[in-house]
Amino acid sequence: MKNRYLIIALLILSFASVFIGVQDVSPLDLFQLTEEQIEILLVSRLPRLASILIAGMSMSICGMIMQQLSRNKFVSPTTAGTMDSARFGILVSLMLFTGASPIVKAGIAFAFALIGTFIFMKILERIKLKDTVFIPLVGLMFGNIINSITTFFAYKNDLIQNIGSWLHGDFSMIISGQYELIYISVPILLLAFLFANRFTVAGMGEEFSINLGLNYRHVVNIGLTIVAAVTALVVLTVGMIPFLGLIVPNIVSIFQGDNLRKSLIQTALLGAVFVLFCDILGRVIIFPYEISIGLTVGVIGSGIFIYLLLRGRANES
DSSP states (O other): OOHHHHHHHHHHHHHHHHTOSSSOOOGGGGGGOOHHHHHHIIIIIHHHHHHHHHHHHHHHHHHHHHHHHHTOTTOSTTTSSHHHHHHHHHHHHHHHOTTOOHHHHHHHHHHHHHHHHHHHHHHHHHOSOOOTTHHHHHHHHHHHHHHHHHHHHHHHTTOHHHHHTTTSOOOTTOOTTSSGGGGGHHHHHHHHHHTHHHHHHHTTOHHHHHHTTOOHHHHHHHHHHHHHHHHHHHHHHTOOOTTHHHHHHHHHHHHHOSOHHHHHHHHHHHHHHHHHHHHHHHHHTTTTSOOOHHHHHHHHHHHHHHHHHHHHHHHHO
């Protein structure tokens, strides 16, 4: 998978994204923009593009880290309960800290996402049947349990509509002043790049890692902390984007193999391109109305997920 093709696709889709919307702003207007058009670009279109790129890169890299550490190609924040746990944390912040700032909500969501991810990894250690398909199904059931608890407390506290807004990812409400929290993901992703080789070694197993002098538990804890932090920030800012962290790393690994450092840039680029494509599709398919990114990525992603499952089964047999 060539980086230059992904970069070209990213530039083309980014350019198209800026000029697609209900308010008419065309490339020809760039040389004679009105004050209203400048405001549209600065307040809505460019912040939306920035959040799409960061969310796509972040969740894709998180999926790759989880797959590496769990040694399972179908584990991701969607299939490990991480996103559901972050959503539960957001509900708790709405119940207990109604006037909390976004950074406080992000901190609570991060704590719940981290706890949920660690619980899943502990469950993973105790499962004797290490079947490729069985593990993510356990994660989905674990996530559904957390989701059910979240729904129960949301109904009980009359917050079902509030928490429902976090269920589907949506970039339509992204405007200047409401998305900047997602920028915190960028330095966290740089940390993931620094630890990429260690994550690769840790993915070979605990005994192998210890024999090479690697502090296995320390590296795994760092990886899960990165995943939980980024997931919490994306869910709080954009909402839940299902299957993104599952399908993108799998597609990249088909072409690049399982070396995390070699695949990291391609995973980030493909994640951004994929989310951009789905967002543009959702904006034009019933224009001037819009389909949420959670729905478009969910539909396309679930189809790819099924294909990967069948492909994995075929390879095993």
